[in-house]
Every structure is written in C-alpha cells, then in structure tokens.
Amino acid sequence: MLEELNEFLNTFQKLPREKQLKILDAAAEAFASKGYYGSGIKDICERANISNGALYKYFLNKEELFIAVLDRCQQIMVEYLYEKHTKIESSILNAIEEYLKEIAEICGKFPAYLTVYANLGSPNMEMFSERFSERFKESGKYIYEMVREAKKRGEVIEGIDERALGFLIDNQFILFLYSMLSDYHEKRFRSFMVIEDEVELTSEKKIAFIMDSIRVFLNNKKEESYPVT
Amino acid sequence: MLEELNEFLNTFQKLPREKQLKILDAAAEAFASKGYYGSGIKDICERANISNGALYKYFLNKEELFIAVLDRCQQIMVEYLYEKHTKIESSILNAIEEYLKEIAEICGKFPAYLTVYANLGSPNMEMFSERFSERFKESGKYIYEMVREAKKRGEVIEGIDERALGFLIDNQFILFLYSMLSDYHEKRFRSFMVIEDEVELTSEKKIAFIMDSIRVFLNNKKEESYPVT
Amino acid sequence: MLEELNEFLNTFQKLPREKQLKILDAAAEAFASKGYYGSGIKDICERANISNGALYKYFLNKEELFIAVLDRCQQIMVEYLYEKHTKIESSILNAIEEYLKEIAEICGKFPAYLTVYANLGSPNMEMFSERFSERFKESGKYIYEMVREAKKRGEVIEGIDERALGFLIDNQFILFLYSMLSDYHEKRFRSFMVIEDEVELTSEKKIAFIMDSIRVFLNNKKEESYPVT
Amino acid sequence: MLEELNEFLNTFQKLPREKQLKILDAAAEAFASKGYYGSGIKDICERANISNGALYKYFLNKEELFIAVLDRCQQIMVEYLYEKHTKIESSILNAIEEYLKEIAEICGKFPAYLTVYANLGSPNMEMFSERFSERFKESGKYIYEMVREAKKRGEVIEGIDERALGFLIDNQFILFLYSMLSDYHEKRFRSFMVIEDEVELTSEKKIAFIMDSIRVFLNNKKEESYPVT
DNA sequence: GATGAATGAGTTTTCATTCAT
DNA sequence: GATGAATGAAAACTCATTCAT
Known part of the structure; x- marks a missing residue:
C-alpha cells in the first residue's frame, strides 16, 4: 500500500513544480468553494488543464489528492x-x-x-x-x-x-x-x-x-x- | 411558491411531534457526521425509519430538509x-x-x-x-x-x-x-x-x-x- | 376481473353526472396536454378537485381512467x-x-x-x-x-x-x-x-x-x- | 451553452458511424414504441449495448438524445x-x-x-x-x-x-x-x-x-x- | 365512501474510478 | 506517461398505487 502510494507520489513529484502547483491550486480552489464532497474531479482537472486520467496517475484517489x-x-x-x-x-x-x-x-x-x-x-x-x-x-x-x-x-x-x-x-x-x-x-x-x-x-x-x-x-x-x- | 412550501410543511406539521423529531434527529445526525453534500436521503430515511417517498411529502427537497x-x-x-x-x-x-x-x-x-x-x-x-x-x-x-x-x-x-x-x-x-x-x-x-x-x-x-x-x-x-x- | 371492473364503474356511475364529467374533463385536459405517460394522477385529481384515493375508488388504475x-x-x-x-x-x-x-x-x-x-x-x-x-x-x-x-x-x-x-x-x-x-x-x-x-x-x-x-x-x-x- | 452542447456532440461524432447509428437506432425504436415520456434511458442503453453513463457523455440529456x-x-x-x-x-x-x-x-x-x-x-x-x-x-x-x-x-x-x-x-x-x-x-x-x-x-x-x-x-x-x- | 399520507420501485442524471489506445 | 471515453453504482427525486383512519 505504501509502495503504491509512493508510486503515485513519485509520478507527481517528477512533474515540473509549476505544473504541480497548478494542479494543487486548482484542487484547493474547488475544495474551498464547494467542500470535499461537493467538488468533482472533472471540475478540478479542467481548472488545472490536465486530463481526467492524468490526475489518477498522480494521486491514488480523491482522498489522496485532498491530502496533498x-x-x-x-x-x-x-x-x-x-x-x-x-x-x-x-x-x-x-x-x-x-x-x-x-x-x-x-x-x-x-x-x-x-x-x-x-x-x-x-x-x-x-x-x-x-x-x-x-x-x-x-x-x-x-x-x-x-x-x-x-x-x-x-x-x-x-x-x-x-x-x-x-x-x-x-x-x-x-x-x-x-x-x-x-x-x-x-x-x-x-x-x-x-x-x-x-x-x-x-x-x-x-x-x-x-x-x-x-x-x-x-x-x-x-x-x-x-x-x- | 410559498403556498407550495406550505403544502409540504403542513404535511410535516401534522405529524405527531415525536415523529417529527425522529426525522429531524435522523437528518441532523447524518448532516453532522457527513456534512450536507456527503449525506444521502436514503440514509436519512433509514435512520428515521420512514420511506424515501415520505420524506418528499414533508420537504420539497434536501435543501429544505436541511433548513428545517x-x-x-x-x-x-x-x-x-x-x-x-x-x-x-x-x-x-x-x-x-x-x-x-x-x-x-x-x-x-x-x-x-x-x-x-x-x-x-x-x-x-x-x-x-x-x-x-x-x-x-x-x-x-x-x-x-x-x-x-x-x-x-x-x-x-x-x-x-x-x-x-x-x-x-x-x-x-x-x-x-x-x-x-x-x-x-x-x-x-x-x-x-x-x-x-x-x-x-x-x-x-x-x-x-x-x-x-x-x-x-x-x-x-x-x-x-x-x-x- | 370483469366483476372487479364493474365494481369500480358502478361507484363512478353512482356519482352525479356533473361530478363524473368534471373528473373526465380534468383527465382529458391532462392527457391532451401532456400525453398518457406525461400526465400524473395527482395533477388530474387536483384539476378535478377530488382526493387521490377517490380516483382509485372510481377506476382500477390510470389505464382504465384513460379508457373512460x-x-x-x-x-x-x-x-x-x-x-x-x-x-x-x-x-x-x-x-x-x-x-x-x-x-x-x-x-x-x-x-x-x-x-x-x-x-x-x-x-x-x-x-x-x-x-x-x-x-x-x-x-x-x-x-x-x-x-x-x-x-x-x-x-x-x-x-x-x-x-x-x-x-x-x-x-x-x-x-x-x-x-x-x-x-x-x-x-x-x-x-x-x-x-x-x-x-x-x-x-x-x-x-x-x-x-x-x-x-x-x-x-x-x-x-x-x-x-x- | 452552445459550447457545452458541442462538447457532447463531439464525443458522439467521434464514434465510428456504425456505433452512432446503433445508438440512434436503439433510441428511435424505444421512442417509437413507447413515446418520449414512456421510454427510459436504461432501456435505450441496453438496446444500444452501451453503459448508462456513456449515453450522458454523448448527449446532454434525454431531450437532446431525442432531438438527435x-x-x-x-x-x-x-x-x-x-x-x-x-x-x-x-x-x-x-x-x-x-x-x-x-x-x-x-x-x-x-x-x-x-x-x-x-x-x-x-x-x-x-x-x-x-x-x-x-x-x-x-x-x-x-x-x-x-x-x-x-x-x-x-x-x-x-x-x-x-x-x-x-x-x-x-x-x-x-x-x-x-x-x-x-x-x-x-x-x-x-x-x-x-x-x-x-x-x-x-x-x-x-x-x-x-x-x-x-x-x-x-x-x-x-x-x-x-x-x- | 372518502381522504390523503405512505410506499418503494422506478426515473433521470452524476461522478469517482478504470482502461484501451 | 497521457488521454479521454467508458463504466456502473449511487444520487436526488417522482409517481402510480395502497391503506389506515
């Protein structure tokens, strides 16, 4: 499990810092305005300008994204x-x-x-x-x-x-x-x-x-x- | 619109106080533990021991239930x-x-x-x-x-x-x-x-x-x- | 089955003609404007000013009402x-x-x-x-x-x-x-x-x-x- | 709004013509036999052999499917x-x-x-x-x-x-x-x-x-x- | 006989997650 | 690694029908 988590984190870490922040910023904005349950992955991906699938390369799931x-x-x-x-x-x-x-x-x-x-x-x-x-x-x-x-x-x-x-x-x-x-x-x-x-x-x-x-x-x-x- | 709201409220008001409170308590517990967006109508109905449809006789929608x-x-x-x-x-x-x-x-x-x-x-x-x-x-x-x-x-x-x-x-x-x-x-x-x-x-x-x-x-x-x- | 149907028809037939027509008119208007599937029993009852349950005393179901x-x-x-x-x-x-x-x-x-x-x-x-x-x-x-x-x-x-x-x-x-x-x-x-x-x-x-x-x-x-x- | 509509249409347009027609055929058959209000999305999806969610990737809603x-x-x-x-x-x-x-x-x-x-x-x-x-x-x-x-x-x-x-x-x-x-x-x-x-x-x-x-x-x-x- | 509250299966729609390309 | 189409379970809500009063 931990190894698995690391696998995701690594992929995310390898991204240029700028892109990392763009994704986290997008997620933060969504979570801030609609809360955890109210925010959708699709919305976050659009804000961050990445594909739906990409997000799941970086984070195991919505929960891990929130923790990030x-x-x-x-x-x-x-x-x-x-x-x-x-x-x-x-x-x-x-x-x-x-x-x-x-x-x-x-x-x-x-x-x-x-x-x-x-x-x-x-x-x-x-x-x-x-x-x-x-x-x-x-x-x-x-x-x-x-x-x-x-x-x-x-x-x-x-x-x-x-x-x-x-x-x-x-x-x-x-x-x-x-x-x-x-x-x-x-x-x-x-x-x-x-x-x-x-x-x-x-x-x-x-x-x-x-x-x-x-x-x-x-x-x-x-x-x-x-x-x- | 207001009349419509009243229609729902009336049905609820007519219930014995005990049952009213059971429903509100159930809803409060759900909303408290999972928040507004995280709580489901089905769960609330089960806690309150009423049918799904009954809830919608009492309240126009989830929002109005929350307000109640x-x-x-x-x-x-x-x-x-x-x-x-x-x-x-x-x-x-x-x-x-x-x-x-x-x-x-x-x-x-x-x-x-x-x-x-x-x-x-x-x-x-x-x-x-x-x-x-x-x-x-x-x-x-x-x-x-x-x-x-x-x-x-x-x-x-x-x-x-x-x-x-x-x-x-x-x-x-x-x-x-x-x-x-x-x-x-x-x-x-x-x-x-x-x-x-x-x-x-x-x-x-x-x-x-x-x-x-x-x-x-x-x-x-x-x-x-x-x-x- | 036929006897059952008659039972309903009789109840309806006993109504004063005026009330009968009011109910049929209400149903006709609903069915005309929204079609059979689009029309709701509740709506028809309200138009006819009768209770939901009364309709089911007069007609076996929506289908029989439509036939009437x-x-x-x-x-x-x-x-x-x-x-x-x-x-x-x-x-x-x-x-x-x-x-x-x-x-x-x-x-x-x-x-x-x-x-x-x-x-x-x-x-x-x-x-x-x-x-x-x-x-x-x-x-x-x-x-x-x-x-x-x-x-x-x-x-x-x-x-x-x-x-x-x-x-x-x-x-x-x-x-x-x-x-x-x-x-x-x-x-x-x-x-x-x-x-x-x-x-x-x-x-x-x-x-x-x-x-x-x-x-x-x-x-x-x-x-x-x-x-x- | 128009852009939003296009988003759906595009996904549908990208499908192989054969699949497009299969979906439209399925919908047409359903609508033909039961009418617009009588037909269910679930039934249409089963006829077309696609998932429920897929349909909503192709069309905004039932109405837009009907228009298609x-x-x-x-x-x-x-x-x-x-x-x-x-x-x-x-x-x-x-x-x-x-x-x-x-x-x-x-x-x-x-x-x-x-x-x-x-x-x-x-x-x-x-x-x-x-x-x-x-x-x-x-x-x-x-x-x-x-x-x-x-x-x-x-x-x-x-x-x-x-x-x-x-x-x-x-x-x-x-x-x-x-x-x-x-x-x-x-x-x-x-x-x-x-x-x-x-x-x-x-x-x-x-x-x-x-x-x-x-x-x-x-x-x-x-x-x-x-x-x- | 009449009422209208109650039921629950059914509806349309959404969305986190997976997967073929 | 990236894409975005596909999935299907679950959500909120509706409604024909039943039933206690």
Whole structure:
C-alpha cells in the first residue's frame, strides 16, 4: 500500500513544480468553494488543464489528492507564518500584531488553501484532521513560548497562566482567520464591531479591534483606541 | 411558491411531534457526521425509519430538509441557551461560567444539531448561512449587554472597550463549543492545556481553563488556579 | 376481473353526472396536454378537485381512467358528429361542408377530448387503439354511404370508385381535424395555403380551401374560389 | 451553452458511424414504441449495448438524445425521399406513384424513425415540433411545384387551384405514411378498402387504391381499377 | 365512501474510478 | 506517461398505487 502510494507520489513529484502547483491550486480552489464532497474531479482537472486520467496517475484517489492539498496548506502555513515568527524580536504586543497582519496577508495570497485548512475543523472532516493533529501542537507551542518570554520580560499582567493566555490569544488568531474566509464569521465580527453592511470592514480595522482587547491584559495603557464608526 | 412550501410543511406539521423529531434527529445526525453534500436521503430515511417517498411529502427537497434542521438548531439554541440567560443575576464571572456549562450541557444533549449549526461557518455553507445571519446578532448583543452591565458595576478592568471585550469572551465561547464537537478543536485545546491523549479531558477542566484567563481582566484575583496535570 | 371492473364503474356511475364529467374533463385536459405517460394522477385529481384515493375508488388504475376518457370521446363524436349527419338532406357538397363546420365546432367545444382521440392514432397508443378499432368502421361506412348516394344522384364525377373517393374525402376531414388540434398540422396547413404566421388562419378559411379541391371532382364548376392572401 | 452542447456532440461524432447509428437506432425504436415520456434511458442503453453513463457523455440529456433522433429522421427523409424526387421526369401520376412507393420503402427500412417523425404531430410533442416546423415547408413546396408543372403540361383537370390540389395529394401521402406505421390508421385504411382482417393488406394494394382516386382529377381515364377483394 | 399520507420501485442524471489506445 | 471515453453504482427525486383512519 505504501509502495503504491509512493508510486503515485513519485509520478507527481517528477512533474515540473509549476505544473504541480497548478494542479494543487486548482484542487484547493474547488475544495474551498464547494467542500470535499461537493467538488468533482472533472471540475478540478479542467481548472488545472490536465486530463481526467492524468490526475489518477498522480494521486491514488480523491482522498489522496485532498491530502496533498492539505500538505500544501501546511507548507504555506509553515513557510509564511511559523517560520517568519520563530524569533520574537520586539515586544509581544508587536509580535501579535505582526502575526495578525501576516494572517491577513496569507489569506489574501492563498485564500483557497487557507479556507481548506480552516475547514479541517469542521466535524465531518475528522477523517482528514486526524492526520494533521500532530502539527497543531506546533502552533500552540510557539504561542506559549511567546507568552512565556513576554511574562519573563514583565510584559504580561500578573497572575495569569501562560497557557490560558496563550490559548486566549490563539483564539483571537483563529477567529480572525475564520473571519477572513467565511461570510458567517465575517458577519459575526461586524456584529460585535457594530459596523453596517455597507461600510467596508478592512483587516486593519479588525486587527485594531482585536489589539484593543489584548492590550489590556498585557499591562499596557491603551494608546490609541479602535475608532468608533 | 410559498403556498407550495406550505403544502409540504403542513404535511410535516401534522405529524405527531415525536415523529417529527425522529426525522429531524435522523437528518441532523447524518448532516453532522457527513456534512450536507456527503449525506444521502436514503440514509436519512433509514435512520428515521420512514420511506424515501415520505420524506418528499414533508420537504420539497434536501435543501429544505436541511433548513428545517437548521431551524430546529435555532430553536434549541434559543430555548436552552439564550432564554435561560436573558437575566444576569449574579456577577459576570458567574454568568460566563454558567453559560459555558450550558454550552457543555446542550452539546451533550444535542451534539448533532450543535454540530450542524457550528458547521454553518464553513465557507461552502454560505448558501445556508445567509438565511441565518440575522440571528447571530442576537447572541452578540446579549454578550455586549452583559459586559456593559458588568462594567457599570465595576466588575471589569478599566480602559477596556465593551465591544472588544464582548468579542473576546464570545470567541472563548465559540471555540469551547467547537472543541466539544470537533476532534480538531478538541486536540487544539489539549495542546494548549498540555494534556496527554490518554487523560480524559472533561468539559469541567476546559471551563476551568478558560475561566482562568477571563478572570484576569475582570479585575479578580485568581483564587484557585487551573491544576496542572 | 370483469366483476372487479364493474365494481369500480358502478361507484363512478353512482356519482352525479356533473361530478363524473368534471373528473373526465380534468383527465382529458391532462392527457391532451401532456400525453398518457406525461400526465400524473395527482395533477388530474387536483384539476378535478377530488382526493387521490377517490380516483382509485372510481377506476382500477390510470389505464382504465384513460379508457373512460376515450369512451367519453366516442360519446361526443357520436352525439355531435355522427348522429347529426345520418341523413344527407342536401347535396354532398353541402354535406361535406357541414361536416367540416361541425368538426370545427366540436374542436372548439371539446378540444381536450378531441385531442386525446386524435392521439389514438399515434403508434405508441396501440395498446388503447385496439379497443376502439371497431368503431372507426362506422365513420368510414357513413362517408361511403354518402358518396354512394351522391353518385346515384349524379353529383360525382364519372369513373371514380366510391370507396376511394370516400377515403380521399375522409382524409381531408382527418387532417382538418388534426390541424385544429396540433401545431404541427396547423403549420403544414399554413404552408400549403401560403399564409404568413402573423395572419390569422380561421377554420372558415381552411374549410374554403378544402372545399375548393373537393368541388372539382364532384363535377361542379368552381363558383367562388378560395381567396388568395 | 452552445459550447457545452458541442462538447457532447463531439464525443458522439467521434464514434465510428456504425456505433452512432446503433445508438440512434436503439433510441428511435424505444421512442417509437413507447413515446418520449414512456421510454427510459436504461432501456435505450441496453438496446444500444452501451453503459448508462456513456449515453450522458454523448448527449446532454434525454431531450437532446431525442432531438438527435429527430435529426436522423430528417436526414433519412431528405436522403431517401426528397432528394430522390427533386426532378420530375415523367408524368405527375408516375411521380406520385413513385413517391408512394418510396414512402413504403423507407417505412420498411426505417420504421422506427418514421414513427418518431410521424409522432411529432401529436399535440404533446409541440416542444419538439417547433424546432422542425421550418422543414415541413420544404415538402409542401416540392409537391406544389410538381402540381404546377403538371398543370402547365395539361396533366391536371381544369379549374383546380394548385395549392389546394397539392394539399389534397399531400394528405394522401401523409395518411398513407401513417397507415404504414400505426395500427389505427392501418385499420382505417382497411375499413375504407373493405378488406377483412385476415387478408393481408400490402402497400401495393394501398397504393393502387390511392392512385385510383387521384387519377380522376388528373384528367386520366381509369385504365385498370383497383381490384375488389 | 372518502381522504390523503405512505410506499418503494422506478426515473433521470452524476461522478469517482478504470482502461484501451 | 497521457488521454479521454467508458463504466456502473449511487444520487436526488417522482409517481402510480395502497391503506389506515
């Protein structure tokens, strides 16, 4: 079985990187907009400009293709998000803001992949999310470290557990991410920010709104409040 | 068109409540475990112990059945969550804890419905989430009020925006909810709490963990810390 | 089997004539517009304002209902067409013209029944047309008699076979009938008469056109030609 | 939309002609014997010995398959009937007889297609007959020309309108055609010819019977009468 | 006798996967 | 290795007929 899988992977790996990405991009777009069950192989092949049969030379089946897309998601997350932020150079407040900005940026660059990734949390995706569960710990660990360092530097309010604070901050990250990808969470954001449908809700505004609350328990005076609309 | 819809609804409404619920439950379970596109009518009918044709006497099509399930979700949320918490009698801290406990309880009672509801946030569910977007505002408003009252009573740290704080708290609620329903979010929780796979993660532990961080910016001294495992 | 059939017929016969006709009319309209296979029982019941189950008290099944409609067709034909024309009082030319006018009239009065009847000639209706085959002979016989009488009276050109002439005239009748009911045959008529789509094609014009050719071999001078448009 | 249609047509066009015809033949047979609504895709595929899915690679849906059959009908009519008779070499009487013989021949060769074509006149086929209405005019025009030429040559009785005579002759053609395809019209023919059910009614006899009446107004002496049985 | 909900085999259509070229 | 036609099981949905009330 594993050998068989490798056989497929090899064929795919031998393709020029450009073509590989074209196929994964096509798949990501399909999966993002219609979900795993709603997306058809035919549609993906047309988007990728390859033949139906070719796809089955590269991947054992739809499932493996989806996993390949998830791998690419992971890659993107690591390359654009985690690796960029392994070193906390400035204050935690800045680090958090940078992180949010980065999330906004990769959502702009790779909306389809991020959407697929975000959807892994859906309860009916458990069949796939299991394979990736190990990798989440990374993200958790990074934020925990960040908070611990900050606490040492006295940047954090007294008496708060590092892990609980890390979780709280990560929750902000996650729901910020979701709001960039799903209409539902975007509307929820608007609802809390009291912004009318007609007014544009930029990611900058969202970030300011989030920072406003985080700043509090990071012992900092609010310097500039999120502007009321 | 509306009359046509009514024709179907009437037939369904005339059924004994018990049978209605059996059908909706069956549908909710199917949709929860396999998603909208992955679930088949045949499977749902078998779970509900009705014939294929009967379902189409009750609902115009799969879509309308799904919407009926969403309506039931809404009902449950209102009945068990919102209505129970319209009056904040004690401190906000207690209110929040009660709310979390309530979430845990209805997740235990109606996991399928809650799962379906939570999945509305998936990007490929926009076709349905639009219909329900108005209703989210309610939940947001409730929490905002709660925070505002608490602030008046001096229960909240100085200098924090009510809306931002409300959002932050609601984020905790949402991700707590998700963690009750999705393996992915459960694992993420474990990761932050540093709990091994073998150790059971009860909802009580999760609630304690969340309360630990919330307590801080509600100006309260930490009385009892979340115990490390 | 026959007893069973009678059981159904009796139930139907006991209904007030008005209700009987309402049901048959509804069925005729459905069958006329969508054909036997295309028509649904539900649709017919709604048109007739009776319940689904009631229909099955009156008729064994869809097939028997269709046959009942055909019987009513037959009745109408006999009552309005054949019985009115058993006596040829005037010249055959007048008789033919009267007959055509009568066809036009009953097509106006009972378009649905006539349509169903005309459709019996469709090759995929053989299952039903067999039962009615005996009855066609009547119509043929009537026209044959008419021609024979006319020949005796010297109204018909010399040297023509009565039966062949009868057939030729009946063909005119049949295709005139079809042209009143089917778009296809109406267009064919227009094509021969060289009438544009915008110009109305009344049955009077069609009759005049047909009479124009029939008159010839009935040894009559053309008195009034069909007016060119 | 047009491109989409082409996609299907192309796949079909690429098939070997033999297979194409097998599929169209199968469909024609099904549609001829059970009508459009009565025929099932499954049945057609089995007759054609192709898989269910294959059919949907060739045609968008049942409707387009039916139209393809109609196109083939048209083709057959043009190839075997119209093209053979564009030049009237001999007398009109001969031409008519030839035409009838030709009709008999193609009915023998392609009964299913001719049946489908003939059924277009059914009132519930309007949805399809519209598309083909333009083409009927051809046939009308051809006969009109034939009559006009004959009149010039003095072959036609005096005082008869070319169009009316053309229509009359075409009616004979049409009902002769119908009698080859439908039991109902065959029986009607028998009734006029006074032929018992046991006696075989060959197309030759029918043609002789028709010619017998046509001959009259074509100014010709009856040479040999249709023999009484 | 009347009702209309229930049945389930049947319909058209789709789609992941296979396979001959 | 690539192609795209072929497969057929399964999907959503329909409808003639039955049956409990």
